[in-house]
Amino acid sequence: MAKLAKRVQKTREGVDPNKMYGLSEAISMVKERAVAKFDETVEIAMNLGVDPRHADQMVRGVVNLPNGTGRTVRVAVFARGAKADEAKAAGADIVGAEDLVEIVQGGKIEFDRCIATPDMMPLVGRLGKVLGPRGMMPNPKVGTVTMDVKSAVEASKGGAVEFRVEKAGIIHGAVGKASFDAKKLEENIKAFADAVIKAKPAGAKGNYVKKVAISSTMGPGVKVEISSVTA
Numbered sequence: 001m002a003k004l005a006k007r008v009q010k011t012r013e014g015v016d017p018n019k020m021y022g023l024s025e026a027i028s029m030v031k032e033r034a035v036a037k038f039d040e041t042v043e044i045a046m047n048l049g050v051d052p053r054h055a056d057q058m059v060r061g062v063v064n065l066p067n068g069t070g071r072t073v074r075v076a077v078f079a080r081g082a083k084a085d086e087a088k089a090a091g092a093d094i095v096g097a098e099d100l101v102e103i104v105q106g107g108k109i110e111f112d113r114c115i116a117t118p119d120m121m122p123l124v125g126r127l128g129k130v131l132g133p134r135g136m137m138p139n140p141k142v143g144t145v146t147m148d149v150k151s152a153v154e155a156s157k158g159g160a161v162e163f164r165v166e167k168a169g170i171i172h173g174a175v176g177k178a179s180f181d182a183k184k185l186e187e188n189i190k191a192f193a194d195a196v197i198k199a200k201p202a203g204a205k206g207n208y209v210k211k212v213a214i215s216s217t218m219g220p221g222v223k224v225e226i227s228s229v230t231a
Helices: 002-012 023-032 081-090 098-105 118-134 149-158 182-198 226-230
Strands: 041-048 060-064 075-078 094-096 113-116 160-164 170-177 209-216
Touching: 023 182, 023 209, 023 226, 041 182, 060 149, 060 182, 075 081, 075 098, 075 118, 075 149, 081 094, 081 149, 094 098, 098 118, 113 118, 113 149, 149 160, 160 170, 160 182, 170 182, 182 209, 182 226, 209 226
Parallel strands: 075 094, 075 113
Antiparallel strands: 041 170, 041 209, 060 160
């Protein structure tokens, strides 16, 4: 435990918690401190000036990162007939209807993202208590309830990332791996921030983006100058 604490303390050296860094410098700092024995995920956290308890201040959406996430995404599709075949051909990992509902209800969730055709939603609706808390419930607003199954599967496999504001007004999202070169991380981060800004709800008043920070899985958070992310 002491060894772990010492390692964590070392990664925090040189990071001023009260300073905001330009995006390029912040990325370099995060990459330098990603010293775990695995390829750490780089994440962004955006503190927004919204209160998601009000329906007109909810922020959610999906962004296709230009350089992908660096992780293998397992996709499940609820579909029948020709659409089920389309999903399999597009690379979906699990495809089914009633049989897939039974599997999920039994607690076996071997996928990271869930897509459904509109006609399947009455069936998928039964899984709200299981998929909802995991952020996996298909939703037309983020393109996971659609007849264009092929595009949805390909987007999910290619780097589509869903985002949804939490109770405290914060949005988290994975934007790549520490092994990515700095330019690719910068492009992904800007794409994510741009999507969040475009999803600004009508009910948001005043300063929308309040704080931005990036970090790796095991590394410290580095505050980022908002202008360097949103420019």
